[in-house]
Amino acid sequence: MATDQLSLTFAALADPTRRAILTLLAEDEATVNEVAAQFPISVPAVSRHLKVLERAGLIVRSREAQWRRSRLQAEPFDDAVAWMQSRTRTWQARMDRLEAHLRRQGAHDERTDPDNI
Template identity: 55%
Template sequence: MARADDPLSRVFQALADPVRRGILERLSTGPATVGQVAEPFDISAPAISQHLKILESAGLVERSTHAQWRICSLRPEPLDEATAWVERNRALWQNRFDRLDEVLAGLQRDQDR
């Protein structure tokens, strides 16, 4: 399967993993050091670093250096773009479900006759 590399695909890829969603939840309360981000997870430091790299690639996290500390901050703009995509498509999906309901209701009426 081909892997999409557009910004929206990177956001959804990043959101697909529960650890990365947990990292974003942690950062939604404010910036944190890499160590603070890693605290609640029972995974290795290299694994946390890999998750942060994916989040950075998606534009969801920004890392900066302050003295010897690596500080991670949430960047919500890509989440806004993903939300806008979902909202644009929600009406289409709902319309298709409504049409399916109508077809199924018609089939049920035909079967009841």
């Protein structure tokens, strides 16, 4: 079972309904019933999605009288973006090395091609 924060974030984001809930909460905080009104699923199902998002730290829930409101929490997104950017730099460097190798190989092939003599 994934327990590190980045794994929890990506696991929570893997579900399209949870991503849609996050999009909704990016606009404003909402109660479970307000979120459920936007989706063709039951209130208990929305509540389960909210628990996953809360466990991942992507939302925080507060209690006001009998209402429990959920709102977006940005920090886990920042960590996920930073991780993806570091992977992008790694893969870009690899692609740059591959491109340089292919250029060298292409130049070498042109010099040794019998049709070019």
